[in-house]
Amino acid sequence: MKSFFSLILLITLNVQVSAQDWSTDKYQYDELYPGYVIKADGEKIAGFIKYRNRMSMQDEIVFFMDKNNSKTKETYRPEELLEYEVAEKHYDCINYSGSALNNDTKAVLLVKKGCISEYAWYQRSDQYNKLVKGDGESDEDFAERKYPITTVYHQEGQIPIDLEYFKDDYAKKMSQYLSNNKELSSRVKKEKAEFSAFKAKALIAEYNKDCK
Numbered sequence: 001m002k003s004f005f006s007l008i009l010l011i012t013l014n015v016q017v018s019a020q021d022w023s024t025d026k027y028q029y030d031e032l033y034p035g036y037v038i039k040a041d042g043e044k045i046a047g048f049i050k051y052r053n054r055m056s057m058q059d060e061i062v063f064f065m066d067k068n069n070s071k072t073k074e075t076y077r078p079e080e081l082l083e084y085e086v087a088e089k090h091y092d093c094i095n096y097s098g099s100a101l102n103n104d105t106k107a108v109l110l111v112k113k114g115c116i117s118e119y120a121w122y123q124r125s126d127q128y129n130k131l132v133k134g135d136g137e138s139d140e141d142f143a144e145r146k147y148p149i150t151t152v153y154h155q156e157g158q159i160p161i162d163l164e165y166f167k168d169d170y171a172k173k174m175s176q177y178l179s180n181n182k183e184l185s186s187r188v189k190k191e192k193a194e195f196s197a198f199k200a201k202a203l204i205a206e207y208n209k210d211c212k
Contacts (some may be wrong), residue, residue: 029053051087114208
């Protein structure tokens with residue numbers, strides 16, 4: 001079972017790395033790239049979206065119908081949209097902005113689609129204004145320190161959560177969260193194990209593997 005969990009986690013991490021590639025080898029910040037937005041009423045509009053840093057992309061979407069015509073510029077807030085996509089990054093607009101209790105609508109980066117979808121949420125480091133780029137440190141490594149990541153999970157009909165949600169009363173909460181899979185839910189409840197991020201991620205991956 002341990003080797004199965006290890007394999008699932010490795011696959012998940014590989015997908016995560018791909019989805020969260022913020023290097024500028026292919027896409028440059030502040031440039032416009034083809035994409036689309038889907039408004040809250042379901043209307044899909046193709047156009048061009050400005051590619052910006054990982055936090056700005058969560059808070060505001062700068063959209064052009066025609067990239068050569070500034071008069072076609074529209075600025076959208078996440079609460080106005082269902083989703084958008086640009087530069088090989090897909091965002092869903094869900095009620096999450098830092099914790100399950102802080103549920104303003106933000107655009108969160110899709111890492112892996114599933115019955116329980118996995119997202120990346122970025123926030124500014126508490127030490128943001130004091131951070132200094134280290135000797136030999138790459139721009140991307142420095143950016144990862146400036147904007148630490150939170151992994152967020154969302155399944156239809158439930159509020160988005162992060163792994164902090166499971167830390168208190170782990171077995172009960174995880175069992176309830178996976179309740180659509182009776183066998184898996186029962187196993188978690190019987191084990192009464194203590195919380196670990198590794199174990200929680202592996203269980204969610206197993207749930208998605210068996211989910212239809």
